[in-house]
Amino acid sequence: QVQLQQSGPGLVKPSQTLSLTCGISGDSVSSHSAAWNWIRQSPSRGLEWLGRTYYRSKWNSDYAVSVKSRITINPDTSKNQFSLQLNSVTPEDTAVYYCTRGQYYFDYWGQGTLVTVSS
Amino acid sequence: SYELTQPPSVSVSPGQTASITCSGDKLGIRYAYWYQQKPGQSPVLVIYQNNKRPSGIPERFSGSNSGNTATLTISGTQAVDEGDYFCQTSDSSAYVFGTGTKVTVL
Numbered sequence: 113q114v115q116l117q118q119s120g121p122g123l124v125k126p127s128q129t130l131s132l133t134c135g136i137s138g139d140s141v142s143s144h145s146a147a148w149n150w151i152r153q154s155p156s157r158g159l160e161w162l163g164r165t166y167y168r169s170k171w172n173s174d175y176a177v178s179v180k181s182r183i184t185i186n187p188d189t190s191k192n193q194f195s196l197q198l199n200s201v202t203p204e205d206t207a208v209y210y211c212t213r214g215q216y217y218f219d220y221w222g223q224g225t226l227v228t229v230s231s
Numbered sequence: 232s233y234e235l236t237q238p239p240s241v242s243v244s245p246g247q248t249a250s251i252t253c254s255g256d257k258l259g260i261r262y263a264y265w266y267q268q269k270p271g272q273s274p275v276l277v278i279y280q281n282n283k284r285p286s287g288i289p290e291r292f293s294g295s296n297s298g299n300t301a302t303l304t305i306s307g308t309q310a311v312d313e314g315d316y317f318c319q320t321s322d323s324s325a326y327v328f329g330t331g332t333k334v335t336v337l
Binding site for chain 2: 149158159160161174176177210216217218219221222223224
């Protein structure tokens with residue numbers, strides 16, 4: 113059974129960097145058949161896919177156009193986890209953030225982390 | 232950008248059938264996926280590739296997708312089926328979610 117465990121701060125100041133980590137058990141971040149995603153949910157924006165990382169002979173990343181200039185998703189093979197960094201946050205980035213597994217759809221989800229952007 | 236539209240709410244009596252629609256331009260040529268979310272919980276996949284059920288999802292959940300509309304049907308709805316339901320598809324190496332439908336079992 114795949115489990116995803118999220119960690120990271122729940123409060124970030126405006127203009128700073130939001131950083132979250134997702135630990136994987138029951139699968140590998142280096143899997144040739146999986147992709148590892150970050151999705152967020154807010155009342156104003158609904159569910160919003162942010163991006164993914166995946167390994168297919170080399171590491172790849174895809175990002176949503178809405179955050180492409182500010183986002184980085186990185187794998188950490190030594191700890192079997194992946195991370196999200198979102199730069200220059202504003203109050204509009206306040207949301208529940210989820211890590212998920214999925215290449216075309218999302219079959220496993222982390223527990224969610226409420227991140228509030230406020231001074 | 233691609234958009235998926237759902238009705239904000241659907242009400243159903245226990246034991247009856249609930250139908251939740253998801254509309255998008257030529258959605259029928261893409262795969263549609265459906266998630267159930269209960270308050271304070273992460274979404275759970277209930278339908279993939281239009282009409283397939285993951286292991287552990289009850290048979291009363293079914294799906295279809297044709298033209299511009301995908302539909303999630305809950306037959307013999309139970310109180311435990313209350314929650315928010317979201318459709319999802321893919322678009323140019325990105326993923327799009329519907330606006331969400333709150334299902335109330337009266």
